[in-house]
Amino acid sequence: MKIFLLYLLLTGAPARADILYLNKGDEINGLVTAMDAGSVTISAAGKETSYARGEVMKIQFVKEYSAVPVPPQEDPAIQRLLAAPPKPADYPNDGYLTWLDETAIDIRPDKTWTVTRRGIRSVLRERGKSPAAYRSYSFLPGLETAGINYAYSITDSTVSYLNDISVMEGSPYMNYPSYDRLRLAKYAIPNVQTGSTLVYSSSYSAVHSPEYPFFAEVPFRFSEPVKTARLVVTVPDGLELSYQELNLPKGTVFSKTSKDGNSVYVWEVSDLPSYRQEPHSPPFMRYVPQVALSLASSWEEVRAVMAPLLRERLVITPAMKAKAAELVSGKTGALQKAEALYNWTVKEIKFQPVDMAEYSYLPKPADETFSAKAGNALDKPFLLYALLDAAGLKPEFAYARSKDAPFTEKLPNIRRFDRAECLLTADGKELVLSPAEDTRRYFELQPELQGVKALRVLGSGEPLFDNPDHSSDQESETSSARYILDKDGNLSGSYSSRMTGSFQASMRSYKDYKKEDLDRDMEQYVHSIHPLARLKSYTLKNLGDLSKNLEFVFSMNAQGYAMKAGRYMIFKVPGLDYTSSDAAQTERELPLFWYSRSRNSRKLTITLPEGYRLYHAPKDLDIKLAGQSYSAGFRTSAGKLTFADDLKMDNTWVDPAVYPQYKAFREALAQFSENWVVLEKN
Template identity: 20%
Template sequence: MSLLGQHSISSRFALAAALCLGPLLAQAGQPLQWPVSSIPAALRQNAHAVIRQQDDILTVKAAGRMVYTVHRVVTVLDEQGDNWGVAVVPYDKLTQVSYLRGTVYDADGRVVRTLRTADIKDYSNVSGASLFEDNRVRVGDLRQPRYPYTADFTYEYSSDNTLNFPAWSPQDEEHVSLEHATLRVTTPPELPLRYLEERLPQGGAVTKSQQGNQLVYAWQLTSLPALEREPYSPPLAEQVPTVYTAPTAFEVQGHRGDMTSWQGLGKWEYDLNQDRAELSPEIKAKVAALVKDISEPRQRVRKVYEYLQNSTRYVSVQLGIGGWQAFPASTVASTGYGDCKALSNYCMALLRAAGVESFCAMIGAGEQRAAIRTSFPSNQFNHMILCVPMPKDTVWLECTSQSEAFGYLGSFTGGRHALLLTPQGGKLVRTPSYAAAVNGQFRNAEVVIDDKGHGRATVRTLSSGLQQDALAQMISALPADEQRKRAYARLGLPTVTIEQSSWQPNRQGALPAVTERLTLALPSYASLTGRRLFLVPNLLNRLPPPAPSVGARQTPLVLHLPFTDADTVRFKVPADYKPESVPAPVQLRTAFGSYEAQVQVLQDGTIQYIRRLQMPDGHFEAAQYEAYEAFRQRISKADRMQLVLVRPES
């Protein structure tokens, strides 16, 4: 997918090949800097690294020019904090790195070495799906083999792209504490800063002043202990103190825009691409032939979408303004490829030729992505899709996929806000959500158990909606041997052999589905003890208990995937074995879902197990986690209940 030209200002990553570490040279006569002994004990607790000082300075020079300077000092306490010993500064055609400097100190605060120009490496930062990108990174590596050590980095870059002001969130990782951090923004009065403060502690709010003819905004944070995400909690980005910043007016390569409203931001993106949807007469004629016998609008859209999927592929090209401006539709038609913007724009042009109106839409893609901050117009998007209004409903199209079902967005872009790009400007709208009833996993299994407890099973599972997403991706992306490895991992049985396997996708219905068929050998599935067989009727869908809470819960409980599971398992057991102990039926009803399980002995001696679990998505108060934990514990216990069979004495 295209990143629409965005870069992560504070990105850090582990390099595949470690750079050379300089010798440990104590500099005699120099004053000690940042001794580890001066770190308060509370900030070392549960921390892999401590941010001693971070000072960020954003200087807005003009609507189309900004300079960003960072000074960051971090003490790395152990190997798990090593990524803080590396500074990564991204740049591209519109951004230039002015300098990157660094010094590393030992635990006592003595200089070990200083980053030399020859130590700074330059790497391409091109994604695997891109044909051309100008994204690169400068990397300074001060990692040391002995802990603790302290890395002190200073870097600066300037940019002619002011669409994306940085977000200030210095404590953006788990197990990292913070001593002191500051943010200072200087801007001309005609370009006042727009900002949004979230979760700032008392005393952390903005202070405003004037320096000469410049407006100055300043923030600071002090003494923040390390965080550890609780189970089923919001993303860390929704837990830590953050200041989001954005311009009023911005400019990218001579294209000026207004970001004070969603309408203005959408109008800028729309105008940037408004003349890039022209098709050749030949392509228009091909589209007309495709839909000539189809009068129903939705079926016309389906036909065009299938043509798009069969004739194009996703390839990203991100150069300069190309991060936001699409290839012309005629170029995509001739080359057969494009990024998310180009393919969405091309599909819009094809639909126009078919007499159907549609609109491109910018969206934040990715599972469990933080929600759009709707009250703060800014570029919070990394992807583009297509919206096709219909008389009764709206069709959404993912134009980068050759295999996605028509009108289905899934967990990648479903259930969130998107910015619709219209001639009148941008408009925030919601993409479809998928409720528990449509995210199904329906399993039927027939199991034969012999008198030694060994089993053989044939299993058919129909997965739909969000529950088929991972399977569909597996089918399209992995070879058969890898598919079987994934199947073993999902089964969760210690001793099992997959004798036969197949996966059949169905993308023609209202929702995509995948049918999985497995034949399994189950050695010692039932435990044989004397005259008794001990059998767990729940074959393949045992829900583990949640991670236990430690102390009082601090954060909300977040359930991301609404789903419905229904299992029916029938066991043929040896004729001389009769049920001695049959588990009682279980029924649970809570705010977190419903669960039913029962074991039945049929007239022909077959043991039938029926289980149904339905759970919603949603946010719940922290105080409710204890009840959720109890609900999950009861399910886990019921899923492992045993049936006891006994044969007569000889």
């Protein structure tokens, strides 16, 4: 081992390196040795050169992130790794191996906390070089401070430290100035080759506040393998830690010890393989092994803390009252009034796609959002709450946890939530209104909020409740079509569709298209049916009117749609093109997931050409597997062929053990789609 240590060389930038930028564009790398009233002197490439101050644009003092607690040549963990590096053949799937992924959380008696991430990685393959060397972290100025402790690579026994040149900090939400708070810092460790070892550490510290209490979710497994993942949480006596383990594998080692007036919790997991991409996988946090952490509290307590803060922000100005009154004027019932207020909020307040975790868990004062005419997924619902309140509709306000992450009741904390909504009973109907993008009608709750847990902050009921779950009929498309097939195989006819839920919301996004662009897309859509398909006309009504459902109709023709072979003519049902591409693999590790139930039904009639009769049509299919069902069948009558099918997806979470059933289901649909309808000349 000692012999090996001798070969570890420190290179890369010297301990101090500067860049002198001249007005004419030159960048001189060296050491600025002096500066006075007239000039700046830099030592570079073995000689000193002085430049008049008027020639100089900038001096950058480059910092090297080399403040390691233990030098690499003395760090036993590094030495062990270098002495016996992982073999790529042992990780045939992977670009790099995270040898150690350690998260250390120190909570202090005043409830402030510091999180330090430390990692060691080995690059196994070419494609692992860049992702292994890239790191980023974000923080909320005012609440958090963050920085890199150290980072370096060891390549061919050479140690290269990260320096300022490949560190960059800025704002990811510059295009949303009203929500431009989060700062994102990223860095790339230099001199990385296949076989390199990378070591890094960064920290952030946060101040405690009622609306930003301690909370952490620490995942242990990623898209590249992890040899050892460790979470260490230090909690001072007098504070109680609540935690929830989710999906932890067997063999996870947990310990809790007391030391120096602290409780120290340690979780350690070893040999975590990489994830592979699988179609319809749930959101990452829904399946990854993780520990969620919070300081002990209760949901009542969370509500008690947040409610007064929200009420402070419930500023309803005369202008807002007037607007609410104007909007509900002439509306006869609470439902109509709620719809009018929702429609105005969702359309007139620009949606700002900045998560509350990336800006604030407290809404902006409602009057501020009203004036700015812009709000995120917290502020738009809060403004709607204010307007509903101003209209006397007695709403409630809640935070909700979308389906993007798990929810457990065990950890009461406002930072569990990522969305907000208004609750209302109107004309006997229980409404959940969550205005965000302006494509959904008031009753079309976003799939990610259907059936999830929510916390009632302003309102009198139980704090925690379940959002309503939508049925497949509430997320559906129902179409009908009438076509005529002539003796030359040409097809013509019309198609119409009614949509609900996300189908309708998705189609409604065409409202943002200018007329010519919409025309173009419709033309392209019809052309996708057949190379010779041509759009004759279309209507897409009520695109911009959220008080009405869309009406979509088009007519088309397609020359040579059916092919002839001797006395036979063959064709497939237009638009029937189910595939089994999402069920191609023989087994899965992860569940199948969809955000909502759904339903697709269609009925189609084709008038057959004179002189032809139906020779063959696929047999009826009626299948129910893995919480999905499909029925389809052909009928003939009076020279007409009728096809009807109905696909219902009622199960939005299919466990891997049930995957073979899902696979069989999708393959049956795909096989049915492959079938030709064969006509024979009389």
